[in-house]
Amino acid sequence: VIITLTTDFGERDGFVGAMKGVISRLCPAAQIVDVSHHVPRHDIAHGAWVLATACREFPVGTIHVAVVDPGVGGERLEVVVAAGGHTFVGPDNGLFQHVAAWGVEGTWAITSTAFRFPEAAPTFHGRDVFAPTAAALAGGLPPEAAGPATCLAGTLPWLGGGAPTGHLGRAGHVVHIDHFGNAITDLAPTRGLRAVRCAGAEVALRRSYRDVAIGAPLAYIGSAGTVELALREGDAAAHWRLARGAVVEAVLADER
Amino acid sequence: VIITLTTDFGERDGFVGAMKGVISRLCPAAQIVDVSHHVPRHDIAHGAWVLATACREFPVGTIHVAVVDPGVGGERLEVVVAAGGHTFVGPDNGLFQHVAAWGVEGTWAITSTAFRFPEAAPTFHGRDVFAPTAAALAGGLPPEAAGPATCLAGTLPWLGGGAPTGHLGRAGHVVHIDHFGNAITDLAPTRGLRAVRCAGAEVALRRSYRDVAIGAPLAYIGSAGTVELALREGDAAAHWRLARGAVVEAVLADER
Amino acid sequence: VIITLTTDFGERDGFVGAMKGVISRLCPAAQIVDVSHHVPRHDIAHGAWVLATACREFPVGTIHVAVVDPGVGGERLEVVVAAGGHTFVGPDNGLFQHVAAWGVEGTWAITSTAFRFPEAAPTFHGRDVFAPTAAALAGGLPPEAAGPATCLAGTLPWLGGGAPTGHLGRAGHVVHIDHFGNAITDLAPTRGLRAVRCAGAEVALRRSYRDVAIGAPLAYIGSAGTVELALREGDAAAHWRLARGAVVEAVLADER
Numbered sequence: 001v002i003i004t005l006t007t008d009f010g011e012r013d014g015f016v017g018a019m020k021g022v023i024s025r026l027c028p029a030a031q032i033v034d035v036s037h038h039v040p041r042h043d044i045a046h047g048a049w050v051l052a053t054a055c056r057e058f059p060v061g062t063i064h065v066a067v068v069d070p071g072v073g074g075e076r077l078e079v080v081v082a083a084g085g086h087t088f089v090g091p092d093n094g095l096f097q098h099v100a101a102w103g104v105e106g107t108w109a110i111t112s113t114a115f116r117f118p119e120a121a122p123t124f125h126g127r128d129v130f131a132p133t134a135a136a137l138a139g140g141l142p143p144e145a146a147g148p149a150t151c152l153a154g155t156l157p158w159l160g161g162g163a164p165t166g167h168l169g170r171a172g173h174v175v176h177i178d179h180f181g182n183a184i185t186d187l188a189p190t191r192g193l194r195a196v197r198c199a200g201a202e203v204a205l206r207r208s209y210r211d212v213a214i215g216a217p218l219a220y221i222g223s224a225g226t227v228e229l230a231l232r233e234g235d236a237a238a239h240w241r242l243a244r245g246a247v248v249e250a251v252l253a254d255e256r
Numbered sequence: 257v258i259i260t261l262t263t264d265f266g267e268r269d270g271f272v273g274a275m276k277g278v279i280s281r282l283c284p285a286a287q288i289v290d291v292s293h294h295v296p297r298h299d300i301a302h303g304a305w306v307l308a309t310a311c312r313e314f315p316v317g318t319i320h321v322a323v324v325d326p327g328v329g330g331e332r333l334e335v336v337v338a339a340g341g342h343t344f345v346g347p348d349n350g351l352f353q354h355v356a357a358w359g360v361e362g363t364w365a366i367t368s369t370a371f372r373f374p375e376a377a378p379t380f381h382g383r384d385v386f387a388p389t390a391a392a393l394a395g396g397l398p399p400e401a402a403g404p405a406t407c408l409a410g411t412l413p414w415l416g417g418g419a420p421t422g423h424l425g426r427a428g429h430v431v432h433i434d435h436f437g438n439a440i441t442d443l444a445p446t447r448g449l450r451a452v453r454c455a456g457a458e459v460a461l462r463r464s465y466r467d468v469a470i471g472a473p474l475a476y477i478g479s480a481g482t483v484e485l486a487l488r489e490g491d492a493a494a495h496w497r498l499a500r501g502a503v504v505e506a507v508l509a510d511e512r
Numbered sequence: 513v514i515i516t517l518t519t520d521f522g523e524r525d526g527f528v529g530a531m532k533g534v535i536s537r538l539c540p541a542a543q544i545v546d547v548s549h550h551v552p553r554h555d556i557a558h559g560a561w562v563l564a565t566a567c568r569e570f571p572v573g574t575i576h577v578a579v580v581d582p583g584v585g586g587e588r589l590e591v592v593v594a595a596g597g598h599t600f601v602g603p604d605n606g607l608f609q610h611v612a613a614w615g616v617e618g619t620w621a622i623t624s625t626a627f628r629f630p631e632a633a634p635t636f637h638g639r640d641v642f643a644p645t646a647a648a649l650a651g652g653l654p655p656e657a658a659g660p661a662t663c664l665a666g667t668l669p670w671l672g673g674g675a676p677t678g679h680l681g682r683a684g685h686v687v688h689i690d691h692f693g694n695a696i697t698d699l700a701p702t703r704g705l706r707a708v709r710c711a712g713a714e715v716a717l718r719r720s721y722r723d724v725a726i727g728a729p730l731a732y733i734g735s736a737g738t739v740e741l742a743l744r745e746g747d748a749a750a751h752w753r754l755a756r757g758a759v760v761e762a763v764l765a766d767e768r
Binding site for chain 1: 521522523527531534536540634639
């Protein structure tokens with residue numbers, strides 16, 4: 001069984017190693033795969049996007065541990081979430097909002113001592129709750145043995161800030177800024193889409209980077225299946241001062 | 257057999273990959289696990305702390321390779337250290353000081369050509385000495401075959417700088433600054449502990465981050481079992497200008 | 513079979529995880545090993561050097577996926593390259609120039625639908641072309657099944673900038689700046705070599721860092737087998753303002 005890890009722990013400390021140690025101690029047969037440990041600190045929405053874009057590629061049955069958890073030790077529950085044939089383990093704080101859209105098959109709070117260390121450190125649930133839970137699941141325990149069934153309560157706050165100003169179905173938001181400075185939106189490709197408006201600019205839709213000069217802007221259908229904005233070999237987010245939540249608007253072929 | 261890797265090599269170059277290549281060439285059955293490659297350059301004490309907090313979670317019998325080695329090619333020995341049921345491989349320069357506290361069962365210099373390449377590059381013992389040694393151990397050679405028995409000579413220099421100013425048993429030091437800016441100390445929890453003094457401030461002991469407002473300071477018993485200082489969702493080290501070695505003092509309940 | 517990954521994707525996003533997911537979905541038996549995901553963005557020459565120094569240590573038969581691909585979606589071919597007993601998968605843009613020197617046994621364009629997803633995203637060939645190709649090869653398909661035989665066309669542009677100013681065979685270039693700020697050159701060690709000239713300075717050849725004081729400069733035969741320039745526990749590239757392509761010159765024993 002594959003167990004993937006996605007955290008905001010960085011790689012300077014022993015946190016990630018401690019989680020891997022617990023998993024390999026409790027379930028030596030598990031295959032541990034790093035997805036990302038460089039989610040920006042406490043940035044739940046960023047982590048949610050990484051999960052959504054990486055985890056769907058893994059085989060059905062994969063266990064995905066996700067820890068971006070500014071509320072560790074507080075009231076948010078520790079949960080197991082079954083969605084789209086995958087199993088997710090982490091805090092219920094919005095991290096699983098995107099993958100929940102694949103279809104939640106069940107959510108359980110992690111309370112059983114077969115799934116967590118009895119003296120869990122209140123500041124390191126990655127090591128003491130989520131790693132043992134992943135190992136228990138990889139070892140064959142069913143998710144419903146983790147604890148009582150519950151519902152996902154956490155939501156991503158960032159989209160609440162401002163309603164789109166465009167026409168219904170024509171406006172969207174930047175949902176992620178990637179390592180290259182590309183701005184990924186939640187605008188689905190629509191018939192007749194010819195450009196995207198953002199930050200006062202209108203950016204023409206192209207197929208790929210090579211369709212414009214180096215340094216020039218373009219919009220394109222990105223690898224997540226939605227519209228992205230980029231500068232070829234440049235940094236679009238810096239250029240247009242885009243942050244997650246920025247409003248974008250589709251421009252159709254029959255518009256000036 | 258699991259072989260973990262902890263280095264200050266970063267991940268921009270081929271150094272880590274070269275070590276993994278040597279291990280998988282010499283011992284294909286070994287399972288390689290990254291602990292950290294982002295120990296700050298040449299920061300032996302940081303590496304020692306990462307080893308201490310990550311490696312203890314792995315199953316007994318794990319082989320841990322650690323390379324933070326500003327003295328590579330110099331006089332410090334290359335060693336195998338058996339401690340606490342684990343086996344460590346790296347330079348004897350203080351890197352193993354914390355794990356040695358688990359109980360050293362033996363230390364051997366790495367001199368045998370079954371454990372190192374005959375033409376070892378004087379600047380890359382990770383590839384030419386420590387990786388082959390880990391592979392030899394994982395392949396079943398006993399540590400005493402590596403070379404003559406010796407004693408750990410390396411020590412961490414940083415604590416020598418200044419004696420604690422507090423009362424005996426009441427004062428300690430910051431031993432590690434983590435990715436989140438939390439300051440981990442060597443103060444053990446004591447009965448009646450109600451606060452910690454550091455950098456002129458007195459910080460009340462809490463259970464976890466959620467017990468204070470966002471941005472507010474707290475002390476708590478951290479995941480290493482000692483007192484830590486943090487700002488909730490903030491950076492305590494930056495806030496109080498704390499560095500490793502900073503003196504902290506326990507404040508007990510019966511004191512004003 | 514081992515599949516190594518070398519990219520400029522960084523580790524903040526889901527890109528690397530998506531590639532790992534595809535590989536483990538298509539070829540569960542493959543063993544995935546990270547070499548580097550921190551090649552500087554779009555820096556093909558840096559990636560080429562990482563491949564050359566890391567991959568040669570892996571066992572013969574290893575499959576190496578490399579994605580530093582500013583021209584993704586453009587005209588450069590996606591290729592499989594057999595060289596030195598290893599198999600490389602990635603864009604034909606110069607990334608394989610160093611490893612090609614090991615002896616190219618064959619190059620094939622990746623066109624078969626058994627090796628790439630039919631609806632490959634034009635901006636993410638790592639996930640949709642190179643990962644499926646690696647999985648197909650690891651699953652036993654021969655490289656010639658990937659598509660028509662071709663020749664490597666991509667070359668590294670950076671060395672074209674300026675011819676060496678020194679004597680024939682005596683001059684070389686900085687080919688890589690590593691994480692420690694060491695400058696690795698393509699100068700082979702020659703009989704009588706006693707120093708290297710660079711940036712107006714003459715730097716004496718030593719065996720290793722310990723032969724000079726902390727902060728002092730040295731030249732030495734590095735782990736790649738060529739001359740390197742360093743400051744002991746310092747940053748040579750910053751000190752001499754060296755970049756890749758800088759000219760260096762060998763100074764022999766019989767010269768002043």
